[in-house]
Amino acid sequence: MEYEFTLKYQLIEDEEVDVLLERLAAAGCDDAVVGVGQPGRLALAFLRESRSAKEAIESALSDVREAVPSARLIEATPDLVGLTDVAEIIGVSRQNMRKLMLSHMHSFPAPMHDGGTSLWHLADVLRWLQARGSYAIGQEILDLAQVAMTINVARAHERVFGASRNLAY
Template sequence: MGGWGVMEYEFHFVVDGISVDDDEAVGMVHDTFGGLLTYHRGRHFLDIAESGANAIDAAHRIVVRLRKSLPGLRLLRTDPDLVGVSDIAERVERSRQNVQQWVNGERRQDKLPFPDPEGVAGRSPVWRWGDVNAWLAQFGEGDGVHTPTREEALTIDFMLPKWQRTLDDGLPLVHFAAAGAGDGRDREREALQRLLEGTLAFPGVLERIAAIPRTEQQRLTVVCAVLPDRLSSVVARIGHDEVWAVLAYQGAEGELRLQPVGTAKASGAIPVASLGLGPDATVGDLLLVQTNGPDDTPVTPITPVGLD
């Protein structure tokens, strides 16, 4: 079920609804999540790590996990972890002059340019450590910790209120994933995702989709695919900690189809082998089975299918 690169990301959130004086909450953060809750200048901060296909996916996951264990906690935004030249030099154990040469473009000119500063503190420029760390990764340097870049952090900050409102309403967070990439069909998958996002905005639609069998009730992965995509690539996009997802694609007449799919561990799923589909079967092959059945008997589209 691998192949898409799950990585651990570290987050520094500004939070509310929790206090360092609450021993039970502090213990939960440490024991369950391996995190650290601190208080500084009138604000609470949460340092925590989570795995995901990318930083946004990891943030999506940690929001769900935290809500289940600490329902009163609110993640307000990510903290940018701003650093100046001296801070960077200290973290990577280089001289200040060495770092200044990177900033000025006097060294390592054959690589991507040093990231733009986030702003100015006093008279000195400051950068997001996530951006600097990603730049240093080109040379095998940095601290080896994966943190959100500026673009990822802005997306996460924008989505945090929406994610938490959705959970407040008792609905699952939907995570969209593409079944493939770089094969010339990316635009088709992106168009399908936009269609789905618009569809889910209609009243009652998300509730009906949320009723599809799955183990994780507060998170729903929807894999957007085109007919030539292999079913093996679909199951590869199911989260490392999930056994159920929803396959979304457009049928022969352009109609939107939603198919419950699970891994081999999904209880109650019908194995694709029993439908006459082999290891190289595509989404289009599944559509044919749904239309005609393995023995000219149509298979109901919402039948949960288990993918090996």
């Protein structure tokens, strides 16, 4: 099965772009579109063949770690999303998604960030939609969102409480 996801990194050292691209390809990241447009950042949009979402993302993390060991993972996606993102994924309008959220305010997942732009963990919203039975949610996207959320939550925990030997990300 093919899984589409993005890994975003902070580069700790200045890297020659051509050398960086060669190292990434040699490490197995030849199935990713690499973005280096923002100074000090690296984004890899993967389309990876694998037996599971977990295996796809974990193998990509390992490949990047091999190529650029000093890079720090910022975020794995798909995870944090706005209502527009969710609407696009499930094939409805943003207005429809907002109406759904407001009409089920007591059961709709709470956002991870609430403000001018609210953000949710995609996995939480997709599980909620799946439980309602109104929308066909593909297991692949749900699995991918769950793995990305797990990685991002583990990274946030590590930033707040310090590194743990049990964290693989």
